[in-house]
Amino acid sequence: MGRQGRGRAASVYAGDGGGRAGVRRSAAQRPHRHHRPSLRRLGWPAMALPDGARSYSSAELRQCCAQGACLVLRGRRLYDLSPFVRLHPGGEQVLRQRAGTDIRDALDGPPHRHSDNARRWLEQYYLGDLRDAEPAAAATQNGVRIRPSASSLVTTPKEKMDPRCQSVDIDKDLVDWRKPLLWQVGYLGEKYDEWVHQPVDRPIRLFHSDIIESLSKTAWYTVIAVWIPVVIYLSCYCYTSLANNEVRLFTSITTKYSIRIYKYYFPVIFVAGMFTWSFLEYSIHRFLFHMTPPSSSYYLITLHFMLHGQHHKSPFDASRLVFPPPAAGLIIYALYVFINSVFPEAFATTLFAGGLFGYVLYDMTHYYLHYGSPEKGTYMYKLKAYHVKHHFEHQKAGFGITSTFWDHPFQTRIPEETFGKED
Structure with a gap:
């Protein structure tokens, strides 16, 4: 579960407590922070996969990066970090430099080993899979570098989501995100502490009024x-x-x-x-x-x-x-x-x-x-x-x-x- 190929911040939220495509939200519940063009308008035709995810070609990846989007890979899994670029604690430039690359080595560090919560956070920006992997020699086309990491894209099978970072369906989460949360969390009991410390990128509504x-x-x-x-x-x-x-x-x-x-x-x-x-x-x-x-x-x-x-x-x-x-x-x-x-x-x-x-x-x-x-x-x-x-x-x-x-x-x-x- 993750963001669909269109990449609209308001359409899907994944991660712990994340949303699901097709659930309509009121204006008060929709995130308003991320203002970026949809990937469809950036020229992203995508092929739908059986599980609802979408796949993209390396050419489409380079095209979108050349137009300013910050897309990264984890194996063949593709993520759009454009909404998160300015918020990244390591700085905007760090993510910009990794646009179009495989970030698996960077996640493990050095200089920083990313936590389970950070990896879960990444899954909220999932777009789909890269359906073709091109040789490294072709990775400088249009001035955008597609640098394979130590784990090459060419030989890596379809990357699976880390089970620790499994997205949570809005209907199966411990709370109902379509309703105010303040009056629900008290019922979580012993599960509350773990749940509240698994951050998500979505707005919270507390009250009915x-x-x-x-x-x-x-x-x-x-x-x-x-x-x-x-x-x-x-x-x-x-x-x-x-x-x-x-x-x-x-x-x-x-x-x-x-x-x-x-x-x-x-x-x-x-x-x-x-x-x-x-x-x-x-x-x-x-x-x-x-x-x-x-x-x-x-x-x-x-x-x-x-x-x-x-x-x-x-x-x-x-x-x-x-x-x-x-x-x-x-x-x-x-x-x-x-x-x-x-x-x-x-x-x-x-x-x-x-x-x-x-x-x-x-x-x-x-x-x-x-x-x-x-x-x-x-x-x-x-x-x-x-x-x-x-x-x-x-x-x-x-x-x-x-x-x-x-x-x-x-x-x-x-x-x-x-x-x-x-x-």
Whole structure:
């Protein structure tokens, strides 16, 4: 099961929880991220196979690659990775360079050994089979290289899908993807943890109500529009208060040894708030978002899926990568009240403003790690690869988002991959 020869992103979804051709979806359920021409309009006549898959010739493969599509082979199995090019953690250029080639050796590494989830993810872009294999000498036609890997296409029989990556029929999956998922996942019980950590490339609907469903989705720029004005206002207010009033710490304990807070302390306190948020970010992600709900608790499983499980199931759903302001506002207000009950107002609000700014950076960083294309070798490039490993392979490690700082002292850093020397 996979994408049909036309390659339309809305038509078929495969992989765990994937869809099936012929099932019509509402506009709200159809993916809207991938905008690419259909392969039919790119001149792709295909021959249907008995099992419903389609086959293509090497000439058709070269033609489509020459027109900008990113098609790759695994043996004779053909995949269209065009929708995934910009999202690839190794960078767009890596996939572009492999267009038209057999990627079996690349999947095993080095530099990276792809996980079972990554291989399952690949099956969602399956188009069909290559029905003819041409000599390597003819593979440079039209300027497109078709480089056979160590496992030559000429001698390889029809490649079968890895059984670990078997696509799941929409009618046989553990949940019904044509209905809101939030009220279904609680019934998965002991199967929930494995199911939720097998990511798919498809949108998720949580609620029956269109209004509530819309409120559960947030565009990335909404976070900036809502919270940055609050940060600016609080920062101005706090700086003025520190400049015009005598603010002291620990006056409730002792007046003799209380500490005066001057206005030029403002940036230090603000940064301290950002640092405090980084610890909260790590702690919330590790102990709340990645709690393992009891298999017997319908409500805790449902709560976990609503808070974070849905993001792990569909990690590239752009509308669910940042926290909705109404829900975030409740938590933010509770933290504001708590901090002001512990410290003097001007000091507490400055600390809070720095923490709120740290939260905005966290949400923007998280969105970029999923949808950005950082340059290879940069800090963000390494952080993106690190975070994607958290989603696809190391769900019990790598809890830092804006940095990996707290993963070190708490020993939850994702280990580096090592490859032995070949004989």
